[in-house]
Amino acid sequence: MSNVYTQKIIVLVGYMSAGKTTIAKEIANRFKLTYYDTDEIIENTFNQSINNIFDKHGELFFRKIEHQVFSEIMNDKNAVIISTGGGLPCYFNNHEFLKYDHVNSIYLKYQPQTLVNRLLADKKNRPLINQLSDEELLEFVSKHLFERNYYYMQAKHILPCDNKSINEILNECISIIDTK
Ligand code: S3P
Numbered sequence: 640m641s642n643v644y645t646q647k648i649i650v651l652v653g654y655m656s657a658g659k660t661t662i663a664k665e666i667a668n669r670f671k672l673t674y675y676d677t678d679e680i681i682e683n684t685f686n687q688s689i690n691n692i693f694d695k696h697g698e699l700f701f702r703k704i705e706h707q708v709f710s711e712i713m714n715d716k717n718a719v720i721i722s723t724g725g726g727l728p729c730y731f732n733n734h735e736f737l738k739y740d741h742v743n744s745i746y747l748k749y750q751p752q753t754l755v756n757r758l759l760a761d762k763k764n765r766p767l768i769n770q771l772s773d774e775e776l777l778e779f780v781s782k783h784l785f786e787r788n789y790y791y792m793q794a795k796h797i798l799p800c801d802n803k804s805i806n807e808i809l810n811e812c813i814s815i816i817d818t819k
Contacts, residue, residue, distance in 0.1 A: 648712075648719050649816055650737060652794055653747035654784055655725040655765055656757040658805060662747065663722035665809050666816070673715075676722040680708050689724075693766035706731040713742070726767075728790040737793045743816050746794035747808065751781040753801045 649666065651659040660676055667674035678689055681704055685692055692701050705727055712721055713736050728734040737744035749757075755777050762776070763769050771779055796815050800808050 647741055647743040647816070648715070648721065650721045650723060650742055650744040650794075651747060651812075652723050652728050652737065652744060652791055653725065653800075654749065654754050654780070654787065654791075655768070656754055656761065657725070657747040657749060657800065658808065659722040659725075659747060661805060662809055662812055663720050666812060667720050669813065670720075670816075673717060673719045674722075675712050675719055677705055677708050677712075677727060678722075678724045681705060684708075688764070690764060690766050690769070698766075702726070702730040706733060709733055709736070713739075726787070728793065729787050734790040734793040737795065743796070744794035745796045745798055745812055745815060746791045747800050748791070748797055749799075750801050751777060751784050754784070755780050 649663075649672070651663050653659055663674060663676065666672065681692065681701070682688060684704075687695070689701070692704075705724060709721075709723065709727060712719060728737060736742060758765070758768065758776065758780070759773060762771070762773075767783075768776060768779065798808065798811055798815070803811075
């Protein structure tokens, strides 16, 4: 395994709870890349949780800031890895960035039921689903994923992740970025 990867901006996309942050941090460590997390940047900038930002300012406000933050990082010429919020590719043409030559984008793809299993424990911190009952979650995630799939599928690499350990997913991501 090499550790000299320096060329492209790596962007991880996928639904809430796909493990984007965990994987991105690990890759950043391995390849000594600058790591960005769009949600974390927004929370730090406003000194508020994403939940609070949605409550106080609304989703559209959040999406505009998210686009601004993402565009700025994408114009950074140094090699970086970005973990994106689950809705990011679906607004303000952010998905167009995923196809740029200097971008290595990976979609961490799961079936709705797997996402629901992962989301059940952490529903309260997620403004789009914190009002839903556990019973409503599967239908919501299935429809939502169906609508979003078009945008996620613009990523250059589609990585099916169901039934894989974090380590397996990490290694598959590394082999993708190591060879491209
Ligand atoms: C969102 C996903 C969240 C966060 C916000 C909206 C979405 O990020 O950006 O709550 O629209 O799917 P994670 O995917 O990191 O949970």
